[in-house]
Amino acid sequence: MKGVQGLYKRLGVIVAVLVLAVGHAGGSVSAQMLMNGAGATFPYPIYSKWFDEYTKVDPSVRFNYQSIGSGGGIRQIMERTVDFGASDGPMTDEQLKQAPAELIHIPTVLGADVATYNLPGNPKLRFTPDLLADIFLGKITKWNDPRIAEVNPGVALPNQPIIVVHRSDGSGTTYIWVDYLSKVSKEWEQKVGRGTSVNWPVGLGGKGNEGVSGQVKSTPGAIGYVELAYAIKNNLPAPMVRNQAGKFVQPSIQSTTAAAAGAAKNMPSDFRVSLTNPPGDDAYPIASFTWLLVYKNQSDQAKGQALVKFLRWAIHDGQKYTSDLLYAPLPSQVVSQIEAKLKQITYQGKPLLAAQ
Amino acid sequence: MVQEGGAAEGLSLPRFAPSTRKMGRWGDHLFRLLIRASALALLLIVSGMVVVMAMAAFPSIKAFGWRFLFTSTWDPVAQHFGALPLVYGTIVSSLLALLIAVPLGIGAAVFLSELAPPWIRPPISFLIELLAAIPSVVYGLWGIFVLAPWLRTQVQPALGSALGFLPLFQGPPYGVGMLAAGLILAIMVVPFIIAVSREVLLAVPDTQREAALALGATRWETTRLAVLRYARSGLIGAVLLGLGRALGETMAVTMVIGNRAEISASLFAPGYTMASLIANEFTEATSNLYLSALVEVGLLLFGVTVIVNALARLLVWSVGGAVKEVRE
Numbered sequence: 001m002k003g004v005q006g007l008y009k010r011l012g013v014i015v016a017v018l019v020l021a022v023g024h025a026g027g028s029v030s031a032q033m034l035m036n037g038a039g040a041t042f043p044y045p046i047y048s049k050w051f052d053e054y055t056k057v058d059p060s061v062r063f064n065y066q067s068i069g070s071g072g073g074i075r076q077i078m079e080r081t082v083d084f085g086a087s088d089g090p091m092t093d094e095q096l097k098q099a100p101a102e103l104i105h106i107p108t109v110l111g112a113d114v115a116t117y118n119l120p121g122n123p124k125l126r127f128t129p130d131l132l133a134d135i136f137l138g139k140i141t142k143w144n145d146p147r148i149a150e151v152n153p154g155v156a157l158p159n160q161p162i163i164v165v166h167r168s169d170g171s172g173t174t175y176i177w178v179d180y181l182s183k184v185s186k187e188w189e190q191k192v193g194r195g196t197s198v199n200w201p202v203g204l205g206g207k208g209n210e211g212v213s214g215q216v217k218s219t220p221g222a223i224g225y226v227e228l229a230y231a232i233k234n235n236l237p238a239p240m241v242r243n244q245a246g247k248f249v250q251p252s253i254q255s256t257t258a259a260a261a262g263a264a265k266n267m268p269s270d271f272r273v274s275l276t277n278p279p280g281d282d283a284y285p286i287a288s289f290t291w292l293l294v295y296k297n298q299s300d301q302a303k304g305q306a307l308v309k310f311l312r313w314a315i316h317d318g319q320k321y322t323s324d325l326l327y328a329p330l331p332s333q334v335v336s337q338i339e340a341k342l343k344q345i346t347y348q349g350k351p352l353l354a355a356q
Numbered sequence: 357m358v359q360e361g362g363a364a365e366g367l368s369l370p371r372f373a374p375s376t377r378k379m380g381r382w383g384d385h386l387f388r389l390l391i392r393a394s395a396l397a398l399l400l401i402v403s404g405m406v407v408v409m410a411m412a413a414f415p416s417i418k419a420f421g422w423r424f425l426f427t428s429t430w431d432p433v434a435q436h437f438g439a440l441p442l443v444y445g446t447i448v449s450s451l452l453a454l455l456i457a458v459p460l461g462i463g464a465a466v467f468l469s470e471l472a473p474p475w476i477r478p479p480i481s482f483l484i485e486l487l488a489a490i491p492s493v494v495y496g497l498w499g500i501f502v503l504a505p506w507l508r509t510q511v512q513p514a515l516g517s518a519l520g521f522l523p524l525f526q527g528p529p530y531g532v533g534m535l536a537a538g539l540i541l542a543i544m545v546v547p548f549i550i551a552v553s554r555e556v557l558l559a560v561p562d563t564q565r566e567a568a569l570a571l572g573a574t575r576w577e578t579t580r581l582a583v584l585r586y587a588r589s590g591l592i593g594a595v596l597l598g599l600g601r602a603l604g605e606t607m608a609v610t611m612v613i614g615n616r617a618e619i620s621a622s623l624f625a626p627g628y629t630m631a632s633l634i635a636n637e638f639t640e641a642t643s644n645l646y647l648s649a650l651v652e653v654g655l656l657l658f659g660v661t662v663i664v665n666a667l668a669r670l671l672v673w674s675v676g677g678a679v680k681e682v683r684e
Contacts, residue, residue: 041639069639071647095642163530168615168632170432170640192433196640199431204532204626205615206500207636214500219508219531 032059033306038066039073039086042172042227043290046109046325047086050318054310057317061306070172070196077103077293083303085293088172089179089196090272102296104345105271106311106338107289109319110328112228112256113177114238114286118216119143123155125239126248129277129285132241133185135223136164137192138202143221151242158221165215165224168205170196176288177225180276228256229326243285244277255284256328264333271341287328294345301347308345308352315339406658413652415645424652430617430628432637437649439656441617445534445627446660449609450602452538452623453545458595460542461549465594468550469557470579481554488547496611499540504531504612507539512624523621530614535623537613541605545598552597556590557583589672596668603661606631630657 037047044067051063068076070087077085078099090105115127128151134140140147144157167174175196182189192198206212209230216222216236228251231238240248249255262280263273277285292311298304315338319329330338343353410417416424420437427438468477508531519525560583568582584591606629614626615636630653641647 071638071640071642074642092642161528168610169636170638172640195433196642197432197637199429199433200616203616204530205628205636207496207610207615211500211611214497215504215532218501218505 033061033303035061035063035084035303035307035310036065036082037063037073037084037086037292038068038076038082039293040070040088040172040290041067042088042111043086043109043327046322046327049321049325050310050314053318053321054313057313058306058309061310069170071170073293077295080295083294083307086291087293088288088290089175090274090291091293103293104296104341105291105293106315106341107260107271107291107330107334108314109322109330110256110260110275110287110289111172111176112251112259112284112287112328113173113180113225114228114231114236114251115223115225115241116213116216116231116236116238117223118220119160120158120220122237123152124237125155126151126242127239128242129180129184133181133188135162136166136181136201136203137185137188138164160221163219163222164200164203165206165212165219165222166200166203167209167212167225168207171208172196172288172290173209173225173227174198176276176286179274179288180286183274183277228253228328232326241285243281243283244279245281245283247281249282249284251284251286253323253326253328255282256287257331258282259284259287260289260328260334261331264331264337267334267337269341271338296345297349298345298347298352301352304345304347305352308342311342312339312353315342406655409651409655409658413648413655416648416652419645420649424649425656428617428619430633432641432646435643435645437646437652439630439653441619442628442630442633442653443656443660444619445537445613445617446603446629446631446657447664449534449537449541449613449627449629450599452534453541453602454595454599456538456542457545457549457598461546461594461598462553462591464546464550465553465557466579466584468554470575470583481551484547484550487543488551492544492605492608493611495540495544496608499536499608499612500532503539504536507531507536511535516624524623527620527622527624529624530626532612532614532626533624534613534620534627537609537627537629538623540608540612541602544605544608545602548601549594549598552594553587553591556587556594559590560586592668592672596665599664599668600661603657603664604631606635610636630654630660 044065047065051065055062065086066072070089073082073085073087074091074095076082078095080100088111091099091103096103115132117125119125131140131147131151134147141162142159143162144159149155149157166177175194178188178192178198179194181192182194192201204215206215206224209226212224213226213230213234213236216224226236228238230236231251238251240250242248258280259275259278262278262283263275267273271289271291273289275287275289278287294307294311298307315330315335319335322329343351345352416437420427424437424439425443426440427436428440429436429438430441431437468480472480508529512525512529512531512535515525516529564582564586565578568578573581609629610632613628613632615628615632616626617628617633618625620627634650634653634657638647638650641650
């Protein structure tokens, strides 16, 4: 019986310690503001860099960001379980209507998709929009097809079947790719359409960038698409693509930023814009913004103010961290457009950015 | 279950709790409550899961009805969802895995329990436990970079030229596909089957073996008649454990199966499984119907698992009955 009593005593001590620990944790949170966010995985590296750097600017704010995917980010901000959401694709009109209050999109950085392939000797290739569409529609099935040869004069193309590889997991990367194909091919738009996952006419699915590139690397004759940053880091062959202006453009950080600059003139006020196939001589055509989603009317003054300040920091000072992490920075025209938008974020009708 | 519990209480109370002091009774009572609660919690969790999934899947059930089970288009853009290729892919890849893993696993277990010299058992057991502890993503990466290229360059061309007249081995060799998924699953399932079967075989009383040997049986006859037959239901349990793992495995399979929601007779062709599809598409699914269709796939996976397990239980019962008749 002594043993049993001892056990209860020990249990009591454990409970007391737990209570103290929880109480203590609660106390420390109130001293620091905790900003919760959730969403896209693609910008996660740059966001976590920002959250880390920003604590040096404003030590009173701490961020907790869960990279659960764009779909989850949109759901959580709509249910108000987070202070901001993040998405690689803009919300649809229907989703915005379902949201409990007005949500705004804040572009943060840019990403791009590049095609990658596996051919003997990996020659430098060039693609036109209709070539890419017809390859992914399964209409061009051999590498030595005359239409491929026509835009790649002097390249020895093998008589090999083309094996298409796409992402199997739902992703913003896929959204950018099929959004581009939908813009350049009527047939793609009608047969397949846009989405983070689609019903692919042909091909094999690989999980993640590493799944697609692994599949491409180990399959001669394969073609797939990956994020620009992933292609640069892994030295994958990245073909030039012909843009709307008729120029063949090499995918790069500069040409991705140029895509946003090309679209800046006709930027819609809510920034829900697809940057694929933009005008501009230097613009790489398969690029996109990634967005943070915030409520226009903030319900907590202190938090709202901290959030807006962070957003302004991110589109200005935060942009200098993009190049190390291989994201494309926002062009300056767009930064001033976003700055104007941030001034519209309010608490009880009063703008939060002007208030400070 | 309840009856067994009752019998055990009746026996154990007077024997293990002779003390009539209040504290002791109270302790027994508390313990009984605790173990009952944990058994009940299991039931609650399972039924709660079914209810919640059915509720979340309701929009999709209403929109597609039985078509969900019998059509094979999975188009998130047009919001047409049919899960037949997923059910097919799940069952075929798991059966293929068992076809390879069961003879291998039980063979290894028989060797370890009946034939192996004692000094070799610990290192082999250690290796088996090591295999079981490897994370599935590592198996998947190995599948992409080693297994799939090997299948594409060596195995599939050889199979295609030797057995190409069968629809099973036709089509272009991609490397990834149903065959790769079955092989990866087999490798992942084998350690479980070996580990459990070995324990089952070691639990066969030596009197069984001695009796058979005394009757003049050879070593093979002893193993077959006295050991394997005696351990049959336990061995089926080991296989079921492996099957359960194969049905639910997600990461390794999605990395090598090709992820294409199509039904094809060829093992070289890409396929898709229910668990992989959910893992792939859930994070980025935004529309309500899409999400609800994914939950319905989860419900379906649950259903398939229950049916497969029930069939296997029936098999165990029928086999158990047959053995008894023989003995009598």
